[in-house]
Amino acid sequence: MTLLSVRSLRVTFPTRQGVFEAVRGVSFDLGRERLGVVGESGSGKSMTGRAILGLVRPPGLVTADRLELEGQPILNLPERRMRKIRGNRISMVMQDPKFSLNPVMTVGDQIVEAYRLHAGGAKAAARQKALEMLAAVQIRDPERVMGAYPHEVSGGMGQRIMIAMMLAPDPEILIADEPTSALDVSVRTEVLNIMDRLVRDRGMGLIFISHDLNLVAQFCDRVLIMYAGRIVETLAAPDLHQARHPYTQGLLNSLPRLDAPVDRLPVLQRQDAWRDGDTITQSLETEFPGGL
Amino acid sequence: MLTVDHLNVWFGHPPDRVDAVQDASFTVAPGESFGLVGESGSGKSTILRAVAGLIDTWSGTIAVAGKPLTARKRDRAFYKTVQMVFQDPYASLHPRHSVDVVLSETLRLQGMDDIDRRIARLLDDVGLGRGFRFRYPHQLSGGQRQRVAIARALAAEPRLLLLDEPTSALDVSVQAEILNLLADLRAEHGLTYVMVSHDLAVVGHMCDRLAVMQAGRIVEVMDVQALRRGSAQQDYTRRLIAASEGYARA
Amino acid sequence: MNRAWLLSDAPQTRRQARLGALYQGWLTFRGNKLAMLGLVVLVGLIGMAVLAPWIAPQSPFAQNLANRLQPPSAEHWLGTDALGRDILSRLIHGSRITLFIVGTVALIAPVIGLFIGTVAGFAGGWVDQVLMRITDIFLAFPKLILALAFVAALGASIGNAVLALALTAWPPYARLARAETLTIRNADFIAAARLQGAGPLRLLVKHIWPLCISSLIVRVALDMAGIILSAAGLGFLGLGAQPPMPEWGAMISDGRTYILDFWWVAAMPGIAIFIVSMAFNLLGDGLRDVLDPKGAKE
Numbered sequence: 001m002t003l004l005s006v007r008s009l010r011v012t013f014p015t016r017q018g019v020f021e022a023v024r025g026v027s028f029d030l031g032r033e034r035l036g037v038v039g040e041s042g043s044g045k046s047m048t049g050r051a052i053l054g055l056v057r058p059p060g061l062v063t064a065d066r067l068e069l070e071g072q073p074i075l076n077l078p079e080r081r082m083r084k085i086r087g088n089r090i091s092m093v094m095q096d097p098k099f100s101l102n103p104v105m106t107v108g109d110q111i112v113e114a115y116r117l118h119a120g121g122a123k124a125a126a127r128q129k130a131l132e133m134l135a136a137v138q139i140r141d142p143e144r145v146m147g148a149y150p151h152e153v154s155g156g157m158g159q160r161i162m163i164a165m166m167l168a169p170d171p172e173i174l175i176a177d178e179p180t181s182a183l184d185v186s187v188r189t190e191v192l193n194i195m196d197r198l199v200r201d202r203g204m205g206l207i208f209i210s211h212d213l214n215l216v217a218q219f220c221d222r223v224l225i226m227y228a229g230r231i232v233e234t235l236a237a238p239d240l241h242q243a244r245h246p247y248t249q250g251l252l253n254s255l256p257r258l259d260a261p262v263d264r265l266p267v268l269q270r271q272d273a274w275r276d277g278d279t280i281t282q283s284l285e286t287e288f289p290g291g292l
Numbered sequence: 293m294l295t296v297d298h299l300n301v302w303f304g305h306p307p308d309r310v311d312a313v314q315d316a317s318f319t320v321a322p323g324e325s326f327g328l329v330g331e332s333g334s335g336k337s338t339i340l341r342a343v344a345g346l347i348d349t350w351s352g353t354i355a356v357a358g359k360p361l362t363a364r365k366r367d368r369a370f371y372k373t374v375q376m377v378f379q380d381p382y383a384s385l386h387p388r389h390s391v392d393v394v395l396s397e398t399l400r401l402q403g404m405d406d407i408d409r410r411i412a413r414l415l416d417d418v419g420l421g422r423g424f425r426f427r428y429p430h431q432l433s434g435g436q437r438q439r440v441a442i443a444r445a446l447a448a449e450p451r452l453l454l455l456d457e458p459t460s461a462l463d464v465s466v467q468a469e470i471l472n473l474l475a476d477l478r479a480e481h482g483l484t485y486v487m488v489s490h491d492l493a494v495v496g497h498m499c500d501r502l503a504v505m506q507a508g509r510i511v512e513v514m515d516v517q518a519l520r521r522g523s524a525q526q527d528y529t530r531r532l533i534a535a536s537e538g539y540a541r542a
Numbered sequence: 543m544n545r546a547w548l549l550s551d552a553p554q555t556r557r558q559a560r561l562g563a564l565y566q567g568w569l570t571f572r573g574n575k576l577a578m579l580g581l582v583v584l585v586g587l588i589g590m591a592v593l594a595p596w597i598a599p600q601s602p603f604a605q606n607l608a609n610r611l612q613p614p615s616a617e618h619w620l621g622t623d624a625l626g627r628d629i630l631s632r633l634i635h636g637s638r639i640t641l642f643i644v645g646t647v648a649l650i651a652p653v654i655g656l657f658i659g660t661v662a663g664f665a666g667g668w669v670d671q672v673l674m675r676i677t678d679i680f681l682a683f684p685k686l687i688l689a690l691a692f693v694a695a696l697g698a699s700i701g702n703a704v705l706a707l708a709l710t711a712w713p714p715y716a717r718l719a720r721a722e723t724l725t726i727r728n729a730d731f732i733a734a735a736r737l738q739g740a741g742p743l744r745l746l747v748k749h750i751w752p753l754c755i756s757s758l759i760v761r762v763a764l765d766m767a768g769i770i771l772s773a774a775g776l777g778f779l780g781l782g783a784q785p786p787m788p789e790w791g792a793m794i795s796d797g798r799t800y801i802l803d804f805w806w807v808a809a810m811p812g813i814a815i816f817i818v819s820m821a822f823n824l825l826g827d828g829l830r831d832v833l834d835p836k837g838a839k840e
Contacts, residue, residue, distance in 0.1 A: 016549065016569060040463040041434070155332075184331040184490065185535035192539050211463065218539040254468035256497035258520055258536075264472050265497070268465035346733050371739045384730035388752045390559055397748070401738040423552050426559035431551050444734060 003172055003205040004030040004052070004090075007066035011044070011051050011229075014059050022047040022060075024229035030173065034199060034206045036216035036237065039226035040251075045209050048226070049175045052207075053092055054082040070172070087118050091166035093159070095178040100162055101150040108146030111165050118169035133164040137194050156187030160194060167198055174199065175207045180215075192219055213240065213251055225251075233280040245280045246271070293452055293484040294320040294343065299352035301335070301342045312338040313350075314508045322451075325478065325485040327495035327502030327516075329532070334505040336488045337379075340454045343486070344376045356452060372402060375445035379457040381437035385429040391415075391440050392425045398447040414443040419473060435466035442473065446481070455487040459494065471498060492536040496520060504529045567832040577828020583821035591637040598631040602788045611804045621806040623796060629810050632788035636811070639789045640818065643704050643773045644766055650708035652758045655715020660750055662716070663723030664742065674720070680713040686775055693781045700789070703782040707772055711765065715758055722754045756833035763826030767819030774815055790815050 011023040023044040028035070039045040051062045054077060067075035074085060086092075094100045102110055111130040112123065119126070127146075134142035137160040150158060159179060166174060176195065180188040196219070199206045210216050216223055217240035225233045225248050233245040243249055250268035301313040313335040320326040328336040342350045345366040354361045356374055378384035385394065395411045404410055412422050418439040429437055438458060445453060458474070459467040471494065478485060489495050495502050496519055504512045504526070512526045524530045549566070553559040571577055590597065599619075606626035614621045620629040662673035680688070692706035726732065727750065735749055774791025776782035783789030785796075790811040797808030 040465065186331065186531065189535060189539060213464075214538050251464060254465045256468075256471065256493045258493050258496045258533075261497065261520065264475070265468035267468050267472065341733075344733075344737055346736065368739055371737060374737075376734070376737055378730040378734065380730060384734055386731045386735075386749060386753075390556075392556060392559075397735075397740075398738045401740055401744075423554070426553040426556055427551070428559065428563065441734070444738075448738065 001031055002029045003032065003070060005066055005068045006030075006052070007064060009048065009051055009064040009067060010062070011047050011056055012061045012063075014061075021229055023051060026226075026229075026231055028224060028231065028234070030205045030207060032203050032205050033222060034196075034208060034220040036220035036223040037207060037209045037226060038211065038213050038216050038223055038251075040211060042228075043226040044229040045226045046177050047229075049092065049177050049207060049209050053086055053090060053175065054079070055092075087114075088169045089171050090173040090175060091169070091171040093162050093166050093174065093176040093179045096155075096182045101158060103150050105149075106146065107148050107150065107153065107161050111146075111161070111168065114165045115168040129168070130164075133168055134161070136167070136198070137161070137164045138190070139164075154187075156183050156191060159183060159191050163191070163195060163198070167202075170202065171204065173205045173207065175209070177209045178211070179208075181210070181212075213248075214255070217241075228275045230275070231279050232274060232277070235280075245274075247274050293322040293324070293357060294326075294486060295353065295355040296339065296343070297353040297355075299339065299342065299350060299354065301338050301347060301350040303347075303349065312508055313342070316352075316503075316505075316508075316510050318503050318510065318513055320452075320484060320486055322484055323482055324501065325487065325499045327499035328486065328488045328505060329490070329492060329495050329502050330505035331490060331532075333507075335508040336505050337456050340376065340456050340486065340488050344374065344454055345370070368403075371450075372448050373450055374452045374454065375448055375450040376454040376456065377438070377441050377445050377458045380461045381434055381441055382429075382461070384441050385437055387429055390426055390428050391420075391432075394440060394444055395425075395447060398444050402448040404447070410447070414447060417446060417477070418443045419469075433466075434462050435469060438462060438466075438470055439473070442470075442477070446477065449481075450483070452484045452486070455485055457489055458487070460489065460491065467494070474498065492519065492533060504532065570832045571828050574828040574831055576824045577831070580821040580824030580826075580828065583817060584825060587637055587818060587821070588641065590634055591641045594635050594638055598628075598634040600628040600631045602627065602632040602635040603786050604628070611800060611807065613804075614806055620810045621804075623793070623807050624800065629793075629806065632793060633790070633811060633814050636788040636790045636793065636814075639700065639783055639787065640770060640773070643700070643707070644769060644822075646704045647708045647711055647769050647773075648762050648766065650705075651711035652715045652762050654708075654712040655717075656719045656751065656754060656758055658712070659716035659719025659721075660723045660746055660754055663720035664727055664746055664750060670720075673716070677713045677716045680710065681717075683710075685710045686772055689772060689776060690779070690781060693776060698781045698784065700783045700787065703773060703776045707769060707776070711769060714765075715761065718757060718761055719754045722757060723750055726750055726753055760826055760830040760833055763822055763829050766822035766826070770815055770819050770822070 006029070007027045009023055009026040010021065013020045013022060026044070026048055037045045037048065047056065050056050052067065054074070056062050062076060064075050067073065069085065069089060074082070077085070101107070108127070108130060111133060112126045115126045115129055116123070130146065131142045134145055139145050139157065139160060145153065145157070145161070153161065179195070180191055183191060195206070198204070208216060208220055217237045220237045223235055223237050223240060224231045225245065227247050233243060233248050235243060241252065243252065250266070253266040254268050256265060296319070297317045299313055299316045300311065303310045303312060316339060318326070328339060330336045338347065341347045343354055356370065361370070392411065395414060396407050399407050399410055411425060415422055415424055420436060420439050420443070424432070424436065432440065455474070459470050462470060474485070475498065477483060485498070487495065487498055496516055499516055501513065501515045502519065503510045504514070506528050512524060512529050514524060518524065519533070522530070522533055524533060547558065548562050550558065550562060553562055604627060606622070608626065609622055610624055610626040612618055612622040618628050618630065620633065623629055623632070658673050658677065662670040688710045689706040692709060693702050696702040696705065732745060732749060735745055773782060774794065777789045777791025778795040780795065783792050785792065793811040794808045797804070797811070801808050
């Protein structure tokens with residue numbers, strides 16, 4: 001079943017040197033699965049997420065042959081309607097919780113507000129719900145965290161709070177843009193576990209945007225590899241190491257590895273042909289271990 | 293080349309004093325590449341900054357090339373021996389200074405002559421080429437900026453290079469280029485490295501020995517073979533190694 | 543030297559790099575239509591001041607009591623004042639005074655502010671305390687009152703009025719420069735320069751000032767309107783330019799008596815002040831787009 005369908009998505013920015021194409025014709029379908037989007041900085045992976053949510057600011061221009069949420073077109077909707085979709089049906093978790101939480105409101109007030117904005121209802125009920133959500137992201141002492149200000153919580157805790165907030169309205173799709181890049185490895189595993197469980201239990205579709213190939217391969221079901229605004233390869237996550245596109249192979253090889261020491265790291269030789277070559281698509285059996 | 297003995301570093305005054313590093317000791321032999329590993333807040337960068345003289349609230353012994361650093365202020369000879377490369381190449385270059393200004397100012401401060409020729413050599417050394425001489429930071433990519441920062445550190449012809457997460461702000465393909473460059477430079481100039489990183493694989497690739505830090509203390513000093521074998525003595529190190537191997541679904 | 547050469551991302555010489563940076567700034571500035579309008583008005587003002595004796599239809603001092611308080615007409619485009627002087631001519635000559643005031647204050651106040659603010663921010667400790675408390679004392683008085691006190695002590699003249707304005711205008715710049723310095727001084731590029739053995743003076747002049755100056759320039763341009771108004775206020779109170787100098791504020795003051803029956807006497811210099819203040823504000827907005835490093839595009 002397709003939650004989100006994207007065909008030939010383009011994002012362009014006019015500049016003095018001409019039109020800059022940040023995203024150049026991206027197409028994919030998202031089911032109830034964990035879909036990883038991997039690429040280096042400037043590959044257009046974050047811009048793809050923002051374009052889906054209608055968060056590209058003018059003079060940036062978003063076009064697509066199709067951008068549909070469960071069959072309903074959502075491309076360039078008026079801001080008022082887009083805001084409804086953003087809150088209720090698609091949520092986004094950003095890289096650094098420090099910039100996404102309001103520094104002068106307590107965590108509890110922010111979650112309650114986020115919840116009531118979408119579900120309405122009495123304050124007391126919303127508060128109860130907020131406590132439940134904090135518990136759901138495995139915060140052991142939700143009462144205390146509710147009263148804390150964002151600067152009083154750690155990075156991992158902040159990211160869990162963000163996830164709790166984003167999940168409050170029970171969205172169908174969660175877009176996570178580098179949700180663990182600012183976190184230490186030990187905390188990272190916990191946050192990923194929480195996201196994984198929530199996605200599975202609620203049957204959500206997850207778009208996981210990251211620069212970390214190995215992490216995405218281990219966490220997601222399916223991976224899109226982006227280069228220069230295009231998807232150059234799609235494959236099932238377990239098959240990442242059998243990647244056929246030279247760019248994907250190059251990225252994997254350039255990582256230093258503890259188990260396979262080398263004197264010199266192979267350096268990625270970029271080729272112009274990658275910019276416009278065909279997408280290598282692995283024929284996928286529809287098998288989404290995350291649910292269905 | 294570098295000896296750190298019973299080093300304590302703190303910030304602020306009681307009762308708000310934070311002890312960032314407690315009782316840290318290690319030595320780095322000439323020509324060696326030594327790694328400092330730990331999670332954020334473990335005090336690994338703080339040690340580097342104390343050695344460089346950017347923090348003056350420390351006690352204990354820091355000796356470079358056999359000479360203990362007693363004064364808070366460092367002398368000219370120190371800056372000719374020890375240089376540092378910072379984590380974020382977007383923050384370590386002055387936004388209004390072109391590559392030319394950065395390098396020529398550095399060379400002049402270090403009392404070098406023949407500046408034009410030296411700038412050309414430095415740019416060649418770090419693989420940028422002379423065409424980059426008059427560019428401003430905003431005309432450079434992250435990897436190119438880090439190359440400029442490395443050129444700046446090399447200008448003084450130091451013997452000890454302190455590397456504070458030199459690739460953590462870069463893409464992996466660029467990281468490979470910078471790590472190769474650093475390895476080449478070490479071989480070419482006989483440099484000693486002290487490298488801070490949160491990435492065990494990077495340290496495993498670059499270093500001969502490493503110290504693992506947790507909450508301001510060094511919990512273990514080991515060589516890279518032991519790290520590769522996974523034969524760590526301490527629980528914490530083992531956990532760190534396990535976590536760095538990636539995500540295993542719970 | 544064409545467009546492509548200027549916009550090149552790989553300049554080959556120091557000169558090309560400098561000119562390229564300037565040209566980029568100019569393009570950004572030009573993109574802001576209102577700022578261009580402000581610039582055009584101010585260039586016009588400067589032209590007017592330079593060419594005053596040639597473009598003014600009459601002498602600004604020539605009295606004609608038979609012809610006093612005439613409304614705008616073909617002969618006197620903006621009418622005449624209580625002594626029968628041509629208001630347009632007085633406005634044109636008055637632009638010289640306005641420019642003198644603005645220029646001098648713009649040269650003195652930010653320099654004092656930059657110096658005090660960056661030294662305080664960079665040195666920290668007791669130096670910071672002393673300099674900032676002095677700044678606070680200046681800030682504690684309303685600007686115009688303080689300027690009045692200075693002028694009263696120094697004697698009423700246009701020079702003293704300018705001096706007084708400059709002495710009261712610097713504290714906000716010192717604050718701004720200090721705040722900027724505090725964020726810059728812990729930056730990695732300052733640490734890197736320290737590691738090259740750069741002393742405090744070099745760090746201050748070569749590294750910190752260039753980053754503070756741009757925001758100060760923006761602030762000065764935005765403050766110019768206020769300074770023109772303060773100068774006019776001093777003129778209005780009789781503490782600035784002395785009669786018969788055609789200072790705009792003094793001209794409004796002269797027209798005050800007739801404001802109900804002969805509105806143009808006060809309104810014309812008022813409109814002139816309004817237009818110039820507005821132009822400076824627009825210019826300041828445009829300069830912020832160009833100079834503010836935080837707003838600079840990656």
